Amino acid sequence: MNRSARHRALPLVAIGAVALLALTACSSDDDSSSDASTPPSTSASATGGSATTSAAPKVSGTVTVFAAASLKETFTTLGKQFETTYPGTKVVFNFGGSDTLAASITSGAPADVFAAASPKTMKTVTDAGDGDGAPSTFVRNQLEIATLPGNPDHIATLKDLTKPGLKVALCAKTVPCGSAAQTALTASSLKLTPVSYEQDVKSALTKVELKEVDAAVVYKTDVNTAGGKVEGVDFPESAKAINNYPIVELKNAPNDAGAQAFIALVKSAEGQKVLSGAGFLNP
Structure with missing residues (x-):
């Protein structure tokens, strides 16, 4: 091959080499991209050990x-x-x-x-x-007085519950609603003897719903869920007895x-x- 022919062939060889390198690089990039997008598989030890990838416990039962x-x-x-x-x-x-x-x-x-x-x-x-x-x-949760619908006894304050002849239900003193009621009464320097101490707040509320008592000290949430079966009366002392x-x-x-x-x-x-x-x- 003469010198001029060799000069013409060299650029073609160089172009081919560059193209080959570019193709190889693309192939490498494609492999890396594929690895990154594929979630790692769960692996176990060669001796049959447990999988190393942990998952959140399934909620069932x-x-x-x-x-x-x-x-x-x-x-x-x-x-x-x-x-x-x-x-x-x-x-x-x-x-x-x-x-x-x-x-x-x-x-x-x-x-x-x-x-x-x-x-x-x-x-x-x-x-x-x-x-x-x-x-x-x-x-x-905060306390509230539950009265009969329409509040026929015109109960407006915690002190009104001490009126003679008024029948009131409280939660037992060992129950949170009863302990909170005692805290409110003590803060107001009031003494109240209920006709009934109930073992939970729902029982105290039921006494009013069945008209077995005139009022009960329960939670605001209980008055809300009772709907029109009772009427709620707020009293400021309840702020000192939030549970x-x-x-x-x-x-x-x-x-x-x-x-x-x-x-x-x-x-x-x-x-x-x-x-x-x-x-x-x-x-």
Whole structure:
């Protein structure tokens, strides 16, 4: 080949080399892109060990929740939402006076979650070592006087409940609503002897609904859920007796994943919307 021919061939060779390098680079880039977009596969050890990639526990089965009676309506609603979110699950509730529920838990009753109407009753459970982690306050609640519809006895203040002949129901002093009522009465230097001490707030409210008493000291949320069956009367002393509601997963929860998921729902924006809609105060 003469010199002029060689000069013409060299550019063609160089162009071919550049094209080959570009093609190789593209192929390398394509391989890297493919690796990045493909999720890593679960790997196991050569000896047959467990997978190294962890996943969130699946929520299934029955979740047992012990909750203060005043949470009945809202927690029932949240329980249905929970079952919709996690198909195949079932939430079983035990509603009652917080002190009674706490005693059941410390006696070994199987449950996953405890939601109390006061830190004092929650402390009964945690002091016994039955709580898994620290409880957290998820709502607060304030007292209100429930009267017969139309308020025929013209009750306007807490002091009016001490009128002669007026029949009043209170929660038992060991129950959070009863303890709060006593705090309000003490702050007002009032002494009130009810015709009935009830074991939970719903029982006290029922006494008014059935017209067995003229009034009862309950929570605002209970008056709200009763609708037209009772009439609520606010009193300023209630501001000195607001109850914090704590919730905790129980130490030996049969359904650990379910307990965590239910507590997460209660504390979520959706859960708080349901609770505040019933009259509960923000934590």
